[in-house]
Amino acid sequence: MRKRIYGVPLGSAYTQERSVFIRKDLRERLNLPPVKTYEDLKAYLYAVRDSNSGITPLLAGADDATYSWVNWLIRDDTSINIRPTNFAGASLMLYYKGNDGKVYNFFETKEPKIWSNIEDVRKLLVDKVMSQDVLTNKSGPGELQLQNKVAATPQMAFGIPKAFNDQLKQIVPEGELEAVRLFDLTPEKNFSNFKMDNFICIVKTSKHKDRAMMFLDWASRQENYDLLEYGIEGVNWK
Template identity: 45%
Template sequence: MRHKKTISISLALVLILVILSGCSSTKPTDAQQSEADASRSPESAAVSEQKSERLDLVTLKIMLPGEKPSDYDEVKEEIERRLADTLNVKIDITYVPWSDLSTKTQVTLAAGENYDLIYDAPWLHMNQMVSAGYYEPLDELIERFGPTLKSTRPQQMWDANKFDGKIMGVPLGIFMVQGHSYLIRKDLREQLSLPPITTYEELLEYAYAVKREFKDIMPIIPASSDDEKGYAWAAYRQNDVIGTIRPTHANSNSLMLYYKNNDGKVYNLFEEKDPMIWGWITDARKLYEDGIIHPDVMSIKDWQGEFHSGKSAITLTRSFKYDYWQPAKVQENAPGGTLENVVLMDFTPGKNVINFQMDNFISVPAVSKNKERAIQFLNWANEKDNYDLIEHGIEGKSWQAIGDNKYKDLVTDSHGLASFSMIWNPEHERYPDTDEEETIKKKDFIKDGNNFTPDILTGFSFNSEPVKNEISQFNAIQSKYYSILFNGVGDPDGYFEKFRKEGQDLLAAIQQELQKQIDDFLASKQ
């Protein structure tokens, strides 16, 4: 009986405590709440921190490349509607034309203008801006506020895209290496009774046939601007042999310094004319002299527009499949014109050497007063439904979802707010409904880092500060010669010697500093 009475009394006490607890309005102390938050997962802690800031309205200023999309205002309105009861964020995006991007972003950062997120890239001036201290290290902020940012990118991507061991920008990419191909007029190939193209030699056979049979169409139109020198004809060739020749960390858009053989050495084209690179240059010269490369290539600003206008048969693209809008654009000017991509990449697993470095980043300027909110916003933007909104626009109006990983565009003009320049991740990216099974296989291949041999320099970042003056001076000289040389416009031997005379000492200094840092990096791994 005593045992039963003890239980009854205990139950009564518990009941009284429960009732009192339910009637009480006392909140936990700050210390108690902090202890409870600390026991939660990082994701819960991040959400808790976000909730605590909901009433503090913030407008994030963002700078991105390109033109303002047609549905910017309505997509912006929907984003802000979704954010009103959570992060309480508004956004203000400045779009900068590609031709002005390098200068505009550099001036903005140097002047300390009030921006909270800004696009940058290794081929633009990411290394220089990091070295100059213009960007905020993001490791701690992402750990606290970016669980989705972290989980939607493989660890290879995070490990390989640090600068001096720190995350200085969120890496943006949907593949471990960029796709690339030659975009050609399929209708012309078929009129010439040529089979589908599978080799570079067949591509040139098609180019020469176009010149013979279609007098008003130039066979090849590459890029000529200094910002796009990686699209010069000879320079673009390295994309098909990425296991052999690769640009360096000092300038990811130039082959004047280059890596090869995965040996950790920096090679200088002034000192050693690599037979493969020099062969590409002399090949470009022959194509130019034969009238295969557009004679006015150096004066054409919109080289892709030249192709879309129906005036060219071959151009260059960083994808395995043309965009949905491109056939219609070509047909506006060349009725009946159809397109196809010639992909020459070797898809043998392990054949290609890569360092998993992304071409695009979104960074937080050090002067931003809203650093936490900026990362919270990016974290939100990388959630699937929000990702779809930002990349594609209003569902049902601009685009239509097809399953979990495909989409169909319902309009032909630009829409959404951003993709590669702010949110790209490999987990949530959809494939166009026009992608054939073979194209999807190629994309899936380059999405998986295990299909590649890691560069021994994976994770290395170049601090350009010790040679920033040399880089600036050399870039000014390079802009006079590089695209002319790699598009075959100038005599290789004579032009190269002029280039060498002006730039060899500067390039040697850059090479020496880069090699020193690489040697230190490799020594630290032993």
């Protein structure tokens, strides 16, 4: 056998879950309807800014381009289907567009949609809707949101984990998060290369390689996977 590293792919979907976590209690206090569109989301952000609550309306990005606001908006826009390459993390300086297999250079193309989103984010910064100095924050966006310091953050999830709301309520008893999904669920609208970005491997020094492989085989079966992922039907979920 050739010297290769083999791994069992981890994942149950061929795209990343994405949404924006906002404060439901703040939205309702500001007499705003449920957020369904990006324009609704911006109305919420500006309303938070104007409320003089002392809470930063939006915190995104920081040192991780995956969570930059431009990146977040582009990934959910199925009208253009632009995705970052693996160059420089999730940077859009080199990107895929559509399904032609080509890599595009933003400095050459000046892709209009990317540029318009950069201008939009610039306006959010100038209007003091976006955090004014994301690079000096000692905590991540999610953690700051749970500390009642931020009203909206991009998160790689479709729903709110119960633990998040539990933690927020320790600071703000009436506080509650809700997920805003701008993800387009229309069939055949999203592109994928069907690759997983996480794998599990058995280390070479393991003394129980066979038993480890037996467990991975067991855990990969649908009924066992569902048990580990969701728990017991009727007890942990309905």
